[in-house]
Amino acid sequence: MNSIQERLYPKLPCFGCGHANAKGLRLRSYPGDDGVVTATFTPWPEHDNGLGFLNGGIICTVLDCHSAAAVMLEADRQGWKPLGDAALSYVTAGLDVRYLRPSPLGDPVELRASVREASEARMTVDVELVWDGKTRAGATALWKRWRPRP
Numbered sequence: 494m495n496s497i498q499e500r501l502y503p504k505l506p507c508f509g510c511g512h513a514n515a516k517g518l519r520l521r522s523y524p525g526d527d528g529v530v531t532a533t534f535t536p537w538p539e540h541d542n543g544l545g546f547l548n549g550g551i552i553c554t555v556l557d558c559h560s561a562a563a564v565m566l567e568a569d570r571q572g573w574k575p576l577g578d579a580a581l582s583y584v585t586a587g588l589d590v591r592y593l594r595p596s597p598l599g600d601p602v603e604l605r606a607s608v609r610e611a612s613e614a615r616m617t618v619d620v621e622l623v624w625d626g627k628t629r630a631g632a633t634a635l636w637k638r639w640r641p642r643p
Contacts, residue, residue: 496521497530497562501569505580509558520555522562522604530563532604534622540598547596552622552630555604557588560618560634563606573613577641583616587635596622596629614638 498510498521505511510520522532534555542548561581568574568582575582596602606620615638621631 535601559604560620583636586637590632
């Protein structure tokens with residue numbers, strides 16, 4: 494089964510979720526029966542924070558890009574297509590990240606996202622990074638409708 498990213502925006506060059514970026518993370522997120530979008534991410538050795546744990550900037554990136562999958566899936570379900578020649582119909586307008594515990598560098602971590610509020614103008618998503626049954630980082634992501642400007 495193709496991921497949300499591969500199905501809805503396969504040519505996006507985004508570092509975190511774009512499958513058209515050969516040097517990117519290429520996240521693969523999947524819808525769950527319970528409305529939660531999930532993914533597994535395995536950090537690279539280059540993602541070290543200097544203390545042997547996952548770098549906070551990479552955590553922020555995967556939370557942002559995984560929340561995008563939940564947003565784009567909801568937009569697709571609602572029929573809210575990209576405007577003009579935009580690859581995405583929404584863009585990140587805010588990301589409030591909370592780092593709760595160190596995240597491992599070598600082990601796969603789970604990403605979970607669920608849309609809390611959705612309208613065509615904006616969406617709010619709750620997203621978290623989980624390892625060993627504990628939330629290591631969480632965020633609230635605000636996404637707004639992308640409107641091309643002349």
